[in-house]
Every structure is written in C-alpha cells, then in structure tokens.
C-alpha cells in the first residue's frame with residue numbers, strides 16, 4: 001500500500017508551536033511580506049534573522065506529540081511518503097527518518113551567494129560567513145513566498161502513485177501544497193483530511209476526520 005501524507009502547522013500545535021493563521025498565529029505579529037519573502041530579507045535581514053532565530057529556539061524547546069509518533073509507526077507498515085510544509089524537526093524527533101521538507105527547515109543554513117548548505121547555528125546573523133565561499137550572504141534554508149518549494153517533482157510523482165493521500169493539520173491556503181489533494185484525487189487515490197476544523201480545500205477530500213491531531217492521527221493509523 002502506497003500512502004502519501006502532507007502535514008502542516010496544525011500537527012505541531014499541540015507541541016506548543018504556533019500555527020500561522022490562528023488568532024495568535026505567526027502572521028498576527030509579522031507581515032508575511034516582511035519576514036517570509038526574498039524581498040523582505042533584502043530589505044531588513046536582521047528582522048528576518050530575529051524571526052527565524054526565535055522560531056529555531058521555540059522548535060528546539062518543543063517535543064514531538066502522538067501524531068508525529070503515529071506517522072513514524074505508519075512508515076513501518078506501508079510505503080509512506082511523508083511531505084511536510086513545517087520547518088520544525090518534530091517529525092524527525094518523533095521517529096520519522098524519511099521525509100520531504102518542501103518549505104525547508106530551521107536546522108539548515110544556505111549561502112545566497114554560492115548555494116552552499118550547512119547545519120544552522122541556533123542564532124544566525126547577517127555577518128555569518130559562508131564556510132565554502134566566505135561571503136556574508138547567509139540565510140535560513142527556508143522556502144519563502146515566490147520561491148519554488150523543494151523536491152516538487154518527487155512530491156508530485158509520489159502523490160500521483162499513492163493509493164491513499166492524507167492531509168493533516170493544514171489550512172489549504174498556500175500553493176502548490178494546497179493543490180496536492182486535488183492532484184491525488186485525479187490520480188485515483190482515496191483522499192482523507194485530518195484537521196481540527198474545515199480547511200479551504202475540504203471539498204477535495206473523500207473522507208474527513210475532525211479533532212486534535214494527537215488524538216485523530218493515532219486513531220486513523222490504528
């Protein structure tokens with residue numbers, strides 16, 4: 001059985017990490033344009049580093065929950081492709097050793113000059129030189145708006161081949177991730193939404209399970 005799972009901020013909410021669009025969401029305190037676009041980084045890199053340094057600290061202090069662990073268990077029983085929009089490392093710390101961070105990861109640093117990648121320091125600053133080209137063009141290895149998400153061909157292929165596609169804790173407002181459910185359905189997969197509430201793409205699913213991820217994901221995995 002081939003299963004493709006897409007996760008969003010909702011799966012890490014019960015681990016204490018803020019989602020984006022909730023009333024106390026990340027986008028309440030910061031304008032997307034300012035902190036999650038290449039233009040915002042060019043305009044004020046210190047502000048962007050402060051934003052991601054705080055998220056890196058919060059993620060390091062958080063612990064995976066039963067939903068993260070249930071997906072690691074699922075991978076032992078089916079051919080699972082785990083795709084996450086999240087930049088935290090709670091899937092890995094929950095036991096998942098094969099996943100695709102389509103929007104990058106807080107644990108990564110990227111040189112905007114030469115493209116070199118290395119493990120991110122907890123506190124990243126504009127002065128950090130690249131270990132390869134020594135230029136000071138260090139940025140978080142995160143996919144910002146108007147940038148192409150990582151490993152899209154692999155993701156598109158895995159979803160096309162899936163017998164089952166499930167989306168967990170995502171609002172379905174950001175593309176191309178939000179378009180994967182429709183793609184899966186068109187390719188014949190059974191599509192399942194697991195979420196605390198309805199999302200912007202709930203109509204694209206054959207089946208819905210509503211409730212907190214830490215309860216409904218272990219129930220679904222069974």
Ligand SMILES: CC(C)NC(=O)[C@H](Cc1c[nH]c2ccccc12)NC(=O)[C@H](CCCC/N=C(/NCCC(=O)O)S[C@H]1O[C@H](COP(=O)(O)OP(=O)(O)OC[C@H]2O[C@@H](n3cnc4c(N)ncnc43)[C@H](O)[C@@H]2O)[C@@H](O)[C@H]1O)NC(=O)OCc1ccccc1
Nearest residue numbers: 008009010019020021145146147169170171174175196213
């Ligand atoms: C806002 C939106 C309209 N804009 C976009 O989609 C844009 C533009 C666009 C492209 N195609 C389109 C088509 C139509 C319209 C617009 C577009 N997309 C892009 O820019 C993408 C890139 C998008 C990626 C941006 N980076 C992120 N993250 C990293 C940064 C960071 O993290 O700081 S996006 C970021 O926001 C999104 C947030 O969504 P969710 O994770 O779903 O979180 P949210 O808070 O919204 O919802 C939480 C959900 O959980 C549920 N929940 C809460 N608690 C629980 C709980 N306890 N249990 C269960 N569920 C729970 C809630 O009910 C809710 O449903 C995630 O993707 C997340 O990664 N790039 C691109 O298109 O590039 C092109 C291109 C082409 C060629 C060459 C170059 C470029």
